[in-house]
Structure formats: structure tokens, C-alpha cells
Amino acid sequence: MQVTVRDNNVEQALRVLKKKMQREGLFREMRARSSYEKPSEKRAREKAEAVRRQRKLARKRLQREGLLPAPKKAQRPR
Numbered sequence: 001m002q003v004t005v006r007d008n009n010v011e012q013a014l015r016v017l018k019k020k021m022q023r024e025g026l027f028r029e030m031r032a033r034s035s036y037e038k039p040s041e042k043r044a045r046e047k048a049e050a051v052r053r054q055r056k057l058a059r060k061r062l063q064r065e066g067l068l069p070a071p072k073k074a075q076r077p078r
Contacts, residue, residue, distance in 0.1 A: 001020055005013040021027060037045075062068040 001017070001024070003013050003017045003020070059068065063070050
């Protein structure tokens with residue numbers, strides 16, 4: 001993974017790097033590898049993640065079809 005530092009702005013480069021790592025799932029993988037996970041716990045976690053993904057897809061599909069109201073967008077204070 002590579003991030004360019006512009007105008008010696010290291011803080012911005014770190015933010016970009018952290019965002020890229022978050023998107024790639026590296027933080028989650030590091031946390032998972034930090035300790036042993038029993039096979040039964042791994043199966044339960046993967047099944048729960050699959051259920052969560054399916055529910056999210058179904059909710060988005062219903063929102064697109066107009067059967068569920070779309071989430072309200074947060075308004076910025078002016």
C-alpha cells in the first residue's frame with residue numbers, strides 16, 4: 001500500500017493511509033490474528049456476518065423499490 005505525502009503534510013497522508021487500511025479490512029484482520037479463534041467461534045462469526053450482509057442487501061433492495069423509506073440524511077448546522 002502506498003500513499004504520497006504532499007507538501008510535507010504527514011497528518012493528511014496518515015489519514016489517507018488509515019482510510020485505505022480500513023477499506024481493505026486490515027484492522028479487522030490484525031485484530032482477528034492477535035489471538036486464537038476456535039473453529040466453532042469462526043463459523044458462528046462468519047455466519048453472523050453473512051446474515052448481516054444479506055439483511056443489508058435486502059433492506060437496500062426494498063428501499064430502491066420504494067417499499068421502505070430511505071434513511072434520513074443528516075443536515076449540517078449552518
